[in-house]
Amino acid sequence: MAEAEESDPAAAAAAAAGSSPRSPRQCTGSSERPLSEEEREKLRSDRVLVSDFKQQKFELEAQKNWDLFYKRNSTNFFKDRRWTTREFDELKACREFEAQKLVMLEAGCGVGNCIFPLLEEDLNIFIYACDFSPRAVEFVKQNPLYCPERCQAFQCDLTKDDLRATVPEASLDVATLIFVLSAIHPDKMQQALENIYKVLKPGGIVLFRDYGLYDHAMLRFKSGSKLGENFYVRQDGTRSFFFSKEYLASLFHQGGFQTLVNEYVLRETVNKKEGLCVPRVFLQSKFCKCE
Structure with missing residues (x-):
C-alpha cells in the first residue's frame, strides 16, 4: 500500500519535461500552504460526496x-527512496554502539523501494516489511537483494x-510510515x-512522511471524487487522505x-518551458513510544 510523491500525474509530467525540485524552493515549517x-473557491464548492454504497465498495475492494x-505497474512506478537516511537520521543515530543491529518495520513496503536501499547501505x-497487497510482497521476495537473514x-x-x-x-527500534497512512480509511x-x-x-x-493538507494532488481531484473531509478516491479505486499537522x-x-517533530514540507516542482509550477505539501514527522 505504499504511496509516493512521484505518483501525482502533474508532478510526474513536470519531472518528465525536465524539471526538478530545487532546494531554494523547498522549506519546512508549522504553517499550512x-x-x-x-x-479556496474550488475546495468550498466541492461538497458532493461519493455515495455510501460506493464508499463501502471501495473499502471492501x-x-x-x-x-x-x-x-499494472509491476516494480516500475515508484523511485527508490534513497533519501530516507538523509531525512531521518534516526535510521543511523539511534544505536548505542556502531555494530549494534537496528531492527525496524517498513509498514506499507510496496515493492521495496525503501528497504532495499537501506539494506545496501547498512549491513x-x-x-x-509488510504490505496490504500480496502481489507487492511477492515482488519484494523476488528481488535479487531479498535475503531472509536480513529481511522478512x-x-x-x-x-x-x-x-x-x-x-x-x-522489539523494534524504528517503524516507518512513508506514504502509507493516507491510503487507509480515517x-x-x-x-x-x-x-x-x-x-x-x-x-x-515512528518516522512519518505523507501527503499534507492542500497538496497539489488534493486540489487536482475532480468533482465526484470526494469521500469525506480531506479524503478522496482516484480513478483506479485507491484512496488518499491529506493530513493537517x-x-x-x-x-x-x-x-x-x-x-x-511534526512539520510541513513545502516544495515546488517548476518547469519554466511549460509554465508549470506544481506546489507539493508533505508532512514529515517523528513520534516516540515513551512508556
Whole structure:
C-alpha cells in the first residue's frame, strides 16, 4: 500500500519535461500552504460526496485495487527512496554502539523501494516489511537483494491483522510510515497506529512522511471524487487522505505516542518551458513510544 510523491500525474509530467525540485524552493515549517482565492473557491464548492454504497465498495475492494495497481505497474512506478537516511537520521543515530543491529518495520513496503536501499547501505540492519497487497510482497521476495537473514516480508492489513503474529512485541527500534497512512480509511487509522505501538520498544520511534493538507494532488481531484473531509478516491479505486499537522498529532497522541517533530514540507516542482509550477505539501514527522 505504499504511496509516493512521484505518483501525482502533474508532478510526474513536470519531472518528465525536465524539471526538478530545487532546494531554494523547498522549506519546512508549522504553517499550512497559503491558497489562492481560486483554490479556496474550488475546495468550498466541492461538497458532493461519493455515495455510501460506493464508499463501502471501495473499502471492501481496497486490497484488490492495490493488487491491481501493482499488477499494472509491476516494480516500475515508484523511485527508490534513497533519501530516507538523509531525512531521518534516526535510521543511523539511534544505536548505542556502531555494530549494534537496528531492527525496524517498513509498514506499507510496496515493492521495496525503501528497504532495499537501506539494506545496501547498512549491513547492521534487520527489516520487517509488510504490505496490504500480496502481489507487492511477492515482488519484494523476488528481488535479487531479498535475503531472509536480513529481511522478512509478509502480507498484513495494519487495521486488523496483529503485527505480533510476525514481529515480536516491543522489539523494534524504528517503524516507518512513508506514504502509507493516507491510503487507509480515517476511521481505521487509529487501529493501525495502535498495532504499530505494540511492536515498538519503549523509546522506539515512528518516522512519518505523507501527503499534507492542500497538496497539489488534493486540489487536482475532480468533482465526484470526494469521500469525506480531506479524503478522496482516484480513478483506479485507491484512496488518499491529506493530513493537517494538528490532525496527525491528535491521531498519534491518542495512540500513546509523543510528538518529537511534526512539520510541513513545502516544495515546488517548476518547469519554466511549460509554465508549470506544481506546489507539493508533505508532512514529515517523528513520534516516540515513551512508556
